[in-house]
Amino acid sequence: MTDKEPPLFTDLPAPEIAGFPYVGRLIIRDTFNACKSCGNLFFNLTEPKGPHSYGLRCGQCGKHAGWIGKAEAEDIPHLLAYP
Numbered sequence: 001m002t003d004k005e006p007p008l009f010t011d012l013p014a015p016e017i018a019g020f021p022y023v024g025r026l027i028i029r030d031t032f033n034a035c036k037s038c039g040n041l042f043f044n045l046t047e048p049k050g051p052h053s054y055g056l057r058c059g060q061c062g063k064h065a066g067w068i069g070k071a072e073a074e075d076i077p078h079l080l081a082y083p
């Protein structure tokens with residue numbers, strides 16, 4: 001087991017980052033925002049970086065799939081796969 005590849009489709013609590021409580025959580029996005037590589041709609045939220053509130057990692061192919069800004073981050077409670 002390596003640390004480099006996180007398990008797919010996890011919804012386990014990650015180490016808590018102040019102000020970013022949803023790191024590690026799984027969200028569902030609409031088809032407009034599907035993974036460009038595999039078409040999957042489930043994404044794990046990754047750690048904030050720079051101006052971005054969260055990163056997105058595809059829950060199926062594991063590829064980085066963009067960023068969540070402040071405005072969209074406010075909708076995260078409604079997007080959680082397992083609220």
Ligand SMILES: [Zn+2]
Pocket residue numbers: 035036037038039040058059060061062063
């Ligand atoms: Zn994908």
